[in-house]
Amino acid sequence: MSTVAIKDVTKIWPDGTTAVDRVSVDVNDGEFMVLLGPSGCGKSTILRMIAGLEDPTSGDILLNGEPVLNLAPRDRSIAMVFQDFALYPHMTVGENIGFPLKLSGVDSSPRGERVGDVASALGIGDVLARKPAQLSGGQRQRVAMGRAIVRRPGLFLMDEPLSNLDSGLRAELRAEITGLTRELGVTTMYVTHDQAEALTMADRVAILRKGVLQDVGTPTEVYGRPATLYVAAFLGAPRMNLLEASVYVHLDRYIALNLGEQALYLPWDDIRARAVAHYHGERIVVGMRAEALTPVAPDAPGDVLHGRIRYLEHHGHESLAFLDIGATAIVVDEMGGAVHDAAEGGALRRFGGALQRLTGRAERGGTGTKVRHGRDPERTSVLSDPGRHHRRPAELAVRLAPYPAVSPGHPLAISVRMDALHFFDERGDRIDVGWR
Ligand SMILES: Nc1ncnc2c1ncn2[C@@H]1O[C@H](COP(=O)(O)OP(=O)(O)O)[C@@H](O)[C@H]1O
Ligand SMILES: [Mg+2]
Known part of the structure; x- marks a missing residue:
């Protein structure tokens, strides 16, 4: 259970590039929010600031109403999946998914149970004993998602998780991801440059151009009544x-x-x-x-x-x-x-x-x-x-x-x-x- 409030956040890199320019967005509990915009518009920077991997130049970020900028990434109850996720090649699927639980000291038997639950929700329950090299691209992506959500984070951040997959698999996984996050009721922020992906997956879409927020609304709202020519x-x-x-x-x-x-x-x-x-x-x-x-x-x-x-x-x-x-x-x-x-x-x-x-x-x-x-x-x-x-x-x-x-x-x-x-x-x- 999580809400996110991004308040007037700006990120200026040391070289003077303004990656994010006074962006404010609220994400409701359990909502699937998509950040949409072309490459370089600041989507990843926003996610990384929420996760605590980058500091905003100005502005504030609140999780569940509490400011988090002074919290370390591990104290934010956030899981993140990237486009270029890496699985541990020497571990099995089960070990990969269970690894975050092992790190936080969960015992072997409850760990196995939770790994099993997550794996079957993702449709990879039958490949738990395999190594990543023995999986298809789609299965590997599911393992990465499983590893991210197994700790039951309050907030799930996904940065273009499907862009390395072929289009058929992408369409299939879109529905699986939204199905899974809704079933778990986990608040999700999902980044993509693909407008079709945004319109099919989102509860609401936030559209960015060059670090500036253009419009926020349900797919019907932003499609039916775009705020700007750009949108x-x-x-x-x-x-x-x-x-x-x-x-x-x-x-x-x-x-x-x-x-x-x-x-x-x-x-x-x-x-x-x-x-x-x-x-x-x-x-x-x-x-x-x-x-x-x-x-x-x-x-x-x-x-x-x-x-x-x-x-x-x-x-x-x-x-x-x-x-x-x-x-x-x-x-x-x-x-x-x-x-x-x-x-x-x-x-x-x-x-x-x-x-x-x-x-x-x-x-x-x-x-x-x-x-x-x-x-x-x-x-x-x-x-x-x-x-x-x-x-x-x-x-x-x-x-x-x-x-x-x-x-x-x-x-x-x-x-x-x-x-x-x-x-x-x-x-x-x-x-x-x-x-x-
Ligand atoms: N670590 C960094 N140092 C300097 N500039 C960066 C860094 N990361 C990203 N940028 C720049 O910030 C802008 C936004 O990047 P990014 O958030 O990665 O965009 P997106 O994810 O929408 O493609 C781009 O101009 C990019 O070149
Ligand atoms: Mg990016």
């Missing part, structure tokens, strides 16, 4: 379509979202119209997942976009069409690497810089009318972060039936579910439209 782009496959739109209010009639050559129209009485109307004359980002888009007849009425297929991707159970609709896409650069920007003749173009040019105004002051959530210190400087967003001709991802009888160049009409649109401002923050 919107990171979760889901295919990725959310993110289109630049200029907003034009036709008072008492509708709000036009001009996407370049085409537009979508929010009726004036739409519950979201008021929030979006604040951006009259400005550009925002409109997000639409593939599930909001349905192919329709070319002359279908309603909210329809027309495009031509640029290319197709076949995934067996479905095919994806990528359409040229004459709109501009915003590409969120999650890794900090460069993206080639075809729209600007090969020049890298910042989203913020482009907006500034188009709207003819500099960065918004801190006292503007928009709400600041304070989640991301970078939100005040999106405009000066060259690595963050790029613009390029949109390739609208649309789901089709498997192997459709269409080919590149084919025209396609797409009906848009207006109630499933996402709206983000120039900083990449969700525009709160007061619904859901």
Whole structure:
């Protein structure tokens, strides 16, 4: 039984790298919390600080409401499993699992009993006498988990424990891990860079980017209502379509979202119209997942976009069409690497810089009318972060039936579910439209 409270924790390495930047997260008793983010975003550093293997530069960490920064790792009732776990090669499976109990002086017979229980819960009860070299990768991973949980820790920390396994086994073990931790009722913090893993396993997900917490919520919440453009782009496959739109209010009639050559129209009485109307004359980002888009007849009425297929991707159970609709896409650069920007003749173009040019105004002051959530210190400087967003001709991802009888160049009409649109401002923050 354990709760974790991470309070405003920062970790700056001696070389000046800020690995974790004022992160606060609460984990409830028995909860399965996933820390999600690309490589280098600070996930392992957070786990290692909780385990006591690293000290935060500032901030506090509480277990069960008690500050633990002055406690040695062994006094924290925490077990940790790493990606590169090592088993003792000369010991049997049973001895490996029982080793932590032996160290803490548990006698041979109760030890054997607990090892047996854990091993059968993990489905490795029949290989207790084998040596690690005689096991499959999945079995070895189970032994490592068994060794971690045999002491019945209050808190279970797992750092990408499945990333060295092949994909079939990974899927199988996902369900086993969540099943086991729920059965034991042990609070778990699980680190992964794999958004699908996070969405399938988590009670709640905390999403990090460059050490900064972006969003925390249940998979349904963070997927359905992402707090930032970054979270919107990171979760889901295919990725959310993110289109630049200029907003034009036709008072008492509708709000036009001009996407370049085409537009979508929010009726004036739409519950979201008021929030979006604040951006009259400005550009925002409109997000639409593939599930909001349905192919329709070319002359279908309603909210329809027309495009031509640029290319197709076949995934067996479905095919994806990528359409040229004459709109501009915003590409969120999650890794900090460069993206080639075809729209600007090969020049890298910042989203913020482009907006500034188009709207003819500099960065918004801190006292503007928009709400600041304070989640991301970078939100005040999106405009000066060259690595963050790029613009390029949109390739609208649309789901089709498997192997459709269409080919590149084919025209396609797409009906848009207006109630499933996402709206983000120039900083990449969700525009709160007061619904859901
Ligand atoms: N011991 C260390 N000394 C200096 N920098 C480190 C150390 N460990 C990690 N870092 C840096 O801290 C940042 C976060 O690393 P890490 O927490 O390992 O990320 P993740 O687990 O999300 O991939 C990275 O920039 C990494 O290079
Ligand atoms: Mg890591």
